[in-house]
Amino acid sequence: MDTNKFDFGMVGLGVMGRNFLLNVADHGFSALGLDLDAEKAKALDEEGAGRTVKGTTSTEEFVAGLKTPRRIMLLVPAGKVVDSVINSLLPHLDQGDMIIDGGNSHFPDTERRNKELQEKGFYFVGAGVSGGAEGARRGPSIMPGGNPKAYEHIRPVLEAVAAKVNGEPCVAHMGRGAAGHYVKMVHNGIEYGLMQLIAEAYDLLKKLGGLTNEELHRTFARWNEGRLQSFLIEITAAIFAQKDDLTDGDLVDGILDKAKQKGTGKWTSQNAMDLGIPIPTIDAAVTMRGLSALKDERSRAAAHYPSDRKIKSVEKGTIVSEVEQALYFAFIITYAQGLSLLDDASKEHDYGCDMEAIARIWRGGCIIRAALLEDIRKVYRAQPDLTNMLLSNEFKDELAATEEATRSVLKKAIDAGIPTLTLSSTLNYFDAYRSERLPLNLVQAQRDFFGSHTYERLDREGIFHTEWGS
Numbered sequence: 067m068d069t070n071k072f073d074f075g076m077v078g079l080g081v082m083g084r085n086f087l088l089n090v091a092d093h094g095f096s097a098l099g100l101d102l103d104a105e106k107a108k109a110l111d112e113e114g115a116g117r118t119v120k121g122t123t124s125t126e127e128f129v130a131g132l133k134t135p136r137r138i139m140l141l142v143p144a145g146k147v148v149d150s151v152i153n154s155l156l157p158h159l160d161q162g163d164m165i166i167d168g169g170n171s172h173f174p175d176t177e178r179r180n181k182e183l184q185e186k187g188f189y190f191v192g193a194g195v196s197g198g199a200e201g202a203r204r205g206p207s208i209m210p211g212g213n214p215k216a217y218e219h220i221r222p223v224l225e226a227v228a229a230k231v232n233g234e235p236c237v238a239h240m241g242r243g244a245a246g247h248y249v250k251m252v253h254n255g256i257e258y259g260l261m262q263l264i265a266e267a268y269d270l271l272k273k274l275g276g277l278t279n280e281e282l283h284r285t286f287a288r289w290n291e292g293r294l295q296s297f298l299i300e301i302t303a304a305i306f307a308q309k310d311d312l313t314d315g316d317l318v319d320g321i322l323d324k325a326k327q328k329g330t331g332k333w334t335s336q337n338a339m340d341l342g343i344p345i346p347t348i349d350a351a352v353t354m355r356g357l358s359a360l361k362d363e364r365s366r367a368a369a370h371y372p373s374d375r376k377i378k379s380v381e382k383g384t385i386v387s388e389v390e391q392a393l394y395f396a397f398i399i400t401y402a403q404g405l406s407l408l409d410d411a412s413k414e415h416d417y418g419c420d421m422e423a424i425a426r427i428w429r430g431g432c433i434i435r436a437a438l439l440e441d442i443r444k445v446y447r448a449q450p451d452l453t454n455m456l457l458s459n460e461f462k463d464e465l466a467a468t469e470e471a472t473r474s475v476l477k478k479a480i481d482a483g484i485p486t487l488t489l490s491s492t493l494n495y496f497d498a499y500r501s502e503r504l505p506l507n508l509v510q511a512q513r514d515f516f517g518s519h520t521y522e523r524l525d526r527e528g529i530f531h532t533e534w535g536s
């Protein structure tokens with residue numbers, strides 16, 4: 067009865083939705099798209115020519131055109147739009163239909179929508195999608211969570227369209243409730259951390275080593291052939307080679323140094339704070355976006371505190387080698403921080419996340435894909451209950467081997483007055499994490515001194531309070 071109807075529906079035919087839907091159609095599923103903008107619906111018809119793809123601006127036509135139980139994905143801006151789209155669809159849907167929110171929704175919203183839709187007899191899947199336009203078109207990494215029965219129903223489509231690494235699709239059920247959007251949020255937090263580390267590496271290479279854009283291009287391209295191999299290193303190499311259409315210079319030099327943010331990095335830091343899980347690399351990266359946005363104030367501060375600090379140049383080979391080691395050291399620790407947050411959140415929210423599956427599906431399609439994730443996957447396959455991958459033997463030797471270069475480059479950065487908030491936070495996290503004794507005994511004493519907050523002792527059990535100074 068449904069034979070002339072479409073297999074899969076998409077609401078939102080912008081950058082992600084249009085490309086994702088064309089990808090669905092490439093894999094033999096008929097695909098119907100809805101957007102309020104007639105131009106976008108028409109563009110889908112044109113781009114989808116030769117495949118079973120159609121765009122519409124009518125919600126009624128869209129819903130009526132889909133096979134039941136319906137599989138409807140939303141790729142619309144996160145926030146109120148998602149609720150508004152769901153509310154516009156609901157009166158037309160049948161029990162058992164499924165809505166998949168593929169945008170970057172905040173996980174508490176997903177939790178709420180999950181409950182509300184389940185109570186009304188519909189399935190809801192909060193699914194993180196990563197890979198940008200190209201990923202959506204050719205194979206993203208997909209992080210669906212929620213009811214496992216719902217996942218089984220969309221699994222064939224998602225496995226077909228997802229990126230593949232060694233034949234394995236970069237999609238898996240992430241866990242119960244809002245697990246999919248939680249995992250995507252942390253993915254983006256790691257993304258912020260890695261991007262800022264790369265930006266600091268660029269600053270160090272340029273200011274300490276005097277590398278030109280051409281040399282930066284070649285350096286990053288070479289790094290991408292080695293252990294730093296990753297999407298972000300690859301695109302960074304390409305960025306340094308990009309000429310500016312509007313001037314004779316290189317495009318990177320003409321771009322305003324104010325980084326925007328949509329909120330996923332900040333949410334990661336906020337939730338990590340709520341759970342008490344330290345992720346200082348990601349926190350520092352979010353802070354640096356904030357600092358970058360204060361461009362006018364920074365200009366005033368630069369005039370207020372002029373620096374006559376001489377930058378002692380470093381031989382190019384030395385700085386390139388040290389920065390490569392520091393980046394590798396920091397990449398490992400950034401993934402470790404993000405995954406330790408996920409491990410804790412999974413327990414706290416009862417998501418039931420499989421850490422190996424997360425590392426596996428991040429190996430391809432997404433923005434943080436990297437060769438390193440294969441090693442991380444192996445760690446969690448061998449020790450699924452590890453709270454922090456730094457406790458495994460896998461990275462012990464590599465961290466030991468790259469630690470000295472990280473210290474060396476940071477000393478030079480401090481001497482030269484080059485900001486390295488993210489890289490130095492990463493090293494400090496490592497130093498603190500492996501310190502059996504931290505000076506926080508003094509903080510406990512201070513808390514007890516001014517607020518009778520009590521303390522525990524090293525030498526005996528119990529809770530103590532002292533009348534300090536008496």
Ligand SMILES: NC(=O)C1=CN([C@@H]2O[C@H](COP(=O)(O)OP(=O)(O)OC[C@H]3O[C@@H](n4cnc5c(N)ncnc54)[C@H](OP(=O)(O)O)[C@@H]3O)[C@@H](O)[C@H]2O)C=CC1
Nearest residue numbers: 078079080081082083101102103141142143144169170198
């Ligand atoms: N761009 C990226 O690289 C990535 C984005 N994401 C996430 O995916 C989601 C979509 O992002 P993206 O594709 O970039 O955003 P776009 O703004 O490019 O596309 C969103 C589309 O949704 C349409 N839309 C808005 N409201 C409605 C509605 N009520 N009914 C139907 N269509 C509607 C918009 O139309 P109109 O413009 O006319 O309002 C637009 O075509 C976001 O949550 C984003 O954070 C996730 C990973 C990567």
Ligand SMILES: O=C(CO)[C@H](O)[C@H](O)COP(=O)(O)O
Nearest residue numbers: 196197326327328329330433
């Ligand atoms: O989800 C993504 C990739 O995985 C998006 O590209 C992300 O929204 C970019 O975030 P921001 O605008 O905050 O830098």
